[in-house]
Amino acid sequence: MGFIIYALSLSIFIYGAVRMKRRPTQLDVATLAGVSPGIVSTIINNRTNGNIRISEATQQRVLDAIKELGYVPNPVARSLAGGQNRLLGVFTYEALFPLEYRNFYYEFLIGIEKEAEIQDYNLLFFTRRQGTQKRVIYQNGVNSLQLADGAILLGLGTDREELARLNNEGYPFVFIGRREIKNGQISYVAADYKRATREIVEYTINKGHRRLALVQGSLRAEPQLDKQAGYCDATALNGLNESLAEIHYKENDQITVEWLKMLFDKGVTAFIVESTSEAKRLAAVAAQLGKHAPADFSYAILGDPMNLEEIIPDATTYRTPRQEMGAQAVRLLCEILTAGGEIEPRQVILPCHFQPGNTVGAPSHPA
Amino acid sequence: MGFIIYALSLSIFIYGAVRMKRRPTQLDVATLAGVSPGIVSTIINNRTNGNIRISEATQQRVLDAIKELGYVPNPVARSLAGGQNRLLGVFTYEALFPLEYRNFYYEFLIGIEKEAEIQDYNLLFFTRRQGTQKRVIYQNGVNSLQLADGAILLGLGTDREELARLNNEGYPFVFIGRREIKNGQISYVAADYKRATREIVEYTINKGHRRLALVQGSLRAEPQLDKQAGYCDATALNGLNESLAEIHYKENDQITVEWLKMLFDKGVTAFIVESTSEAKRLAAVAAQLGKHAPADFSYAILGDPMNLEEIIPDATTYRTPRQEMGAQAVRLLCEILTAGGEIEPRQVILPCHFQPGNTVGAPSHPA
DNA sequence: TAATTTTGATAAAGCGCAATATCAAATGGG
DNA sequence: CCCATTTGATATTGCGCTTTATCAAAATTA
Numbered sequence: 128m129g130f131i132i133y134a135l136s137l138s139i140f141i142y143g144a145v146r147m148k149r150r151p152t153q154l155d156v157a158t159l160a161g162v163s164p165g166i167v168s169t170i171i172n173n174r175t176n177g178n179i180r181i182s183e184a185t186q187q188r189v190l191d192a193i194k195e196l197g198y199v200p201n202p203v204a205r206s207l208a209g210g211q212n213r214l215l216g217v218f219t220y221e222a223l224f225p226l227e228y229r230n231f232y233y234e235f236l237i238g239i240e241k242e243a244e245i246q247d248y249n250l251l252f253f254t255r256r257q258g259t260q261k262r263v264i265y266q267n268g269v270n271s272l273q274l275a276d277g278a279i280l281l282g283l284g285t286d287r288e289e290l291a292r293l294n295n296e297g298y299p300f301v302f303i304g305r306r307e308i309k310n311g312q313i314s315y316v317a318a319d320y321k322r323a324t325r326e327i328v329e330y331t332i333n334k335g336h337r338r339l340a341l342v343q344g345s346l347r348a349e350p351q352l353d354k355q356a357g358y359c360d361a362t363a364l365n366g367l368n369e370s371l372a373e374i375h376y377k378e379n380d381q382i383t384v385e386w387l388k389m390l391f392d393k394g395v396t397a398f399i400v401e402s403t404s405e406a407k408r409l410a411a412v413a414a415q416l417g418k419h420a421p422a423d424f425s426y427a428i429l430g431d432p433m434n435l436e437e438i439i440p441d442a443t444t445y446r447t448p449r450q451e452m453g454a455q456a457v458r459l460l461c462e463i464l465t466a467g468g469e470i471e472p473r474q475v476i477l478p479c480h481f482q483p484g485n486t487v488g489a490p491s492h493p494a
Numbered sequence: 495m496g497f498i499i500y501a502l503s504l505s506i507f508i509y510g511a512v513r514m515k516r517r518p519t520q521l522d523v524a525t526l527a528g529v530s531p532g533i534v535s536t537i538i539n540n541r542t543n544g545n546i547r548i549s550e551a552t553q554q555r556v557l558d559a560i561k562e563l564g565y566v567p568n569p570v571a572r573s574l575a576g577g578q579n580r581l582l583g584v585f586t587y588e589a590l591f592p593l594e595y596r597n598f599y600y601e602f603l604i605g606i607e608k609e610a611e612i613q614d615y616n617l618l619f620f621t622r623r624q625g626t627q628k629r630v631i632y633q634n635g636v637n638s639l640q641l642a643d644g645a646i647l648l649g650l651g652t653d654r655e656e657l658a659r660l661n662n663e664g665y666p667f668v669f670i671g672r673r674e675i676k677n678g679q680i681s682y683v684a685a686d687y688k689r690a691t692r693e694i695v696e697y698t699i700n701k702g703h704r705r706l707a708l709v710q711g712s713l714r715a716e717p718q719l720d721k722q723a724g725y726c727d728a729t730a731l732n733g734l735n736e737s738l739a740e741i742h743y744k745e746n747d748q749i750t751v752e753w754l755k756m757l758f759d760k761g762v763t764a765f766i767v768e769s770t771s772e773a774k775r776l777a778a779v780a781a782q783l784g785k786h787a788p789a790d791f792s793y794a795i796l797g798d799p800m801n802l803e804e805i806i807p808d809a810t811t812y813r814t815p816r817q818e819m820g821a822q823a824v825r826l827l828c829e830i831l832t833a834g835g836e837i838e839p840r841q842v843i844l845p846c847h848f849q850p851g852n853t854v855g856a857p858s859h860p861a
Numbered sequence: 862t863a864a865t866t867t868t869g870a871t872a873a874a875g876c877g878c879a880a881t882a883t884c885a886a887a888t889g890g891g
Numbered sequence: 892c893c894c895a896t897t898t899g900a901t902a903t904t905g906c907g908c909t910t911t912a913t914c915a916a917a918a919t920t921a
Contacts, residue, residue: 152907163871168909180869199632202640204907207570207876212641213622224603233600236591243621249641250619254610255580265564273517273566274616296564435597435802519877530901535879547899571877574906 151196160185160192167193171200215248215460216278216300220262220285223252228433231449235281235303238453246461251275264289272298277460279303279453283348294472301460303452305349305474312472314463316456318447320350320429323479324357327427327445328399330481332365335489336397336425340373340390342382342409343401351401354429358399382408384415391416396490397425403432403439406486410439421488428486430479443484448477518563527552527559534560538567539577573643582615582827583645583667587629587652590619595800598816602648602670605820613828618642631656639665644827646670646820650715661839668827670819672716672841679839681830683823685814687717687796690846691724694794694812695766697848699732702856703764703792707740707757709749709776710768718768721796725766746775754779763857764792770799770806773853777806788855795853797846810851815844 153171157164162185168174170189175181192198206212217223217239225232243250251274256262263286264272270293272278277299280290291308293300305317331339341358343351355374362372373395377386382405400406406428410420418424428444455475463470524531529552535541537556542548559565569579584590584606592599610617618641624633630653631639637660639645644666647657658675660667672684698706708725710718722741729739740762744753749772767773773795777787785791795811822842830837 150907154907164908165872165910166870168907172909174910180867182869185869199637201574201907202638203570203574204876205909206641207568207574207878208907208909209876212570214618222604222607224600224607226604229600233591233596237589237593240589240591240619240621244623247622247624249622251581252607252617252619254607255614255616256611257614270564270566273564274569517877521877531878532880532902533900535877539879541880547897549899552899568877571906572879574876574908575878575880576906577879 150201151198152201153198155196156189156192156198159196160188162189211276213248214251214275215243215457216251216253216272216275218253218262218264218272218278218280219282221282223254226434230435230438231431231433232281234449235453238450238455239279239457240453241450242454242457246457248276248457248461253278264293270296270298272300277301277464279456279460281456285348299460299463301456301463303456305353307349312474314459314472314474316452316459316475316477317349318430318452319476319478320353321357321360323445323481324354324399324429325361326357326481327429327443328358328361329365330443330483331397331399331425331427331487332361332367334397334425334487337367337490338371338394339367339397339399340375340395341399341401342375342377342405344378344405345376350430354401377405379405379408382412384412387412388416391418391424395424397427397487399427399429401429403428403430403437403442403444406439406442407437420486423491425487425490427484439486441485443482443487445479445481447479451477517568518565519568520565522563523556523559523565526563527555529556573641578643578831580615581618581642582610582824583618583620583639583642585620585629585631585639585645585647586649588649590621593801597802597805598798598800599648601816602820605817605822606646606824607820608817609821609824613824615643615824615828620645631660637663637665639667644668644831646823646827648823652715666827666830668823668830670823672720674716679841681826681839681841683819683826683842683844684716685819686843686845687720688724688727690812690848691721691766691796692728693724693848694796694810695725695728696732697810697850698764698766698792698794698854699728699734701764701792701854704734704857705738705761706734706764706766707742707762708766708768709742709744709772711745711772712743717797721768744772746772749775749779751779751782755783758783758785758791762791764794764854766796767793768796770795770797770804770809770811773806773809774804787853790858792854792857794851806853808852810849810854812846812848814846818844 153164153167156167160167166181166185167189169179170181170186171193175186217236223232223236240250253262253271253274255271257271264270272293279301281303285302285306287306287308290302290306290313291311294308294311294313300314302313302315303317305315306313328339339362341355343355358372358374373390387409398409400409406426409426413419413424420426426443428439428442430445431447431449432438455477459473459475463473520531520534523534527534533548533552534556536546537548537553538560542553569581573579573581590599607617620629620638622638623629624638626633631637639660646668648670652669652673654673654675657669657673657680658678661675661678661680667681669680669682670684672682673680695706706725706729708722710722725739725741740757754776765776767776773793776793780786780791787793793810795806795809797812798814798816799805822844826840826842830840
């Protein structure tokens, strides 16, 4: 039954031109209203509905005190007391806003932002490197993502070891793009490259082409494997054996006149090209041979251009639903968070959208 | 002289396949390392340099424990305890990743990210709306930016009241773009629209044009005012009075054939157009009159295109140094933060880069 | 009137960390 | 060998809030 006097001392520091007032706290409000601190919290959060009751009079006094002091709850203290911080992390191994891939990444971010807004989360972009050379999740063994309630990962370069460790640790995260790890499954949202590729290859075959070539870079990660699988499916199902459906690994600078001439001489009429930059190179080299698409040969591109400069208008290609992927990833992450861990890793595959374009036509000399 | 046993109970819940550990705290680390909690904090923050000393051995044990548990300091608790959290906020009143302005915003973000990485800060993008209709800084009186040590603000729509309040409160922030408030000054990093506009107008005049028209939208914020000021400076300095240097406020749909014909009849030979979208509209309407730039008339654009679709190749224009602005804003904010409030608001003005292009030529019938 | 319920409030613990005051043991000087 | 100093650690407080346990007084019931 002790009397406690809550001292009120809103000290004001003068720093040059900027007044740095100590912000009033619940204690200040409580003191002014002549009540105990807890009750202020109760009123502010409308927790008066449950079995906690506060008289109208007290309520009014507290509200008046709040107004008089200009009291504003400290969000930091709030989230500390509350447990979560409603922060979703976003992590990439490369730049979050890359110049070279600007067109590609931006769409994901649009989707992520939209859905984060809907789910009422803030976004924490991990840009700190803390002295390390490249970005890593584990900084001298420390999982830096823990700063957020959960995280969205995306990007090309991926450290599988870190992913596996993250998974093991039970940290809630979702990858944008298919990523597989040893001894387990992670949650991801991916585009159905395999099916999209199969469709676009079948489209090409249906145009009359009987001799195709797949041109891929040297990188052999999940997306590339999926595209290859789709290519193989489509060609095999349509009775094209391996000699009629070649596979080539070529970097841009390896797409030479000699090489292309060789393929033309072999009778290849259609090229399935992994990326726009390779397609541009292919078209340029073909032009040196006096050949132009779709009259003299055909080509289709497996997926979107990575930046603005390389866009080929009206290319035959398919679009990855990147906005939707970003949004889905956030949604999935939120489900995982609300489930509080009682959930198996889940994979979401979204369809791509075929775009006919005009770089695939009928073969000039049908087989 | 009491013995306190710090209990270690990193409870591990088994939820289906995923183990959800409670995030380790300093207490957990301390227990594992066999030291008191405070010492962990001391080590983490490198406070060992002052008069506080910790033996190598203990230090190593603590670091090992941190690594083993995957401990990461809770930023919320940190900032509550008075420290900082190495979080820079990024706030816009509209979408952070807008579709319509994708090209424009992205550059700022590139600069922000790069510099944040250099300064070793993470980025907190404020996307929560907490039930409100549009984004606001003060959510029922709460300054939601307080979650971060400081913030970068950008974007078109700006609530001056909120800016003023933020400033008054002493919250550290930097605006990207010039923004003025009543009774005070805020820190910002802006492009020198006034000078750039003056230069481009003088360039046009030097080509021989003696009768110009400035075409702006109805929005009258700082950037628009700066451009107008530059236009007026240039024309006045070159002896063009108001009837020779008209000013028109026209939305896109108000740029009609009749209106344009009237200007042509008056003898206007060059248009200074505020934005790319208006320039496109202008060129299209002029084409209906059989006139084309730069042969029949000239036009210059005041600043960058807002999105990819509207780009006019080879337009006479100037480029805003958006990457540099983003980076500078972060740098300025960091200075403010390290100064700890004992600093006056500071304004940084960066020059734009003139691009000659080919939409401004000599007038067809010189005055 | 005494026992019970309802009403309206208080006291206190805890969130995770930083910072400071305190303290015991080891070391060194005279 | 005793006292002062240095070294290396501990105990404690407070940041501002939420939440729960507790409690006194008023209202209701038996």
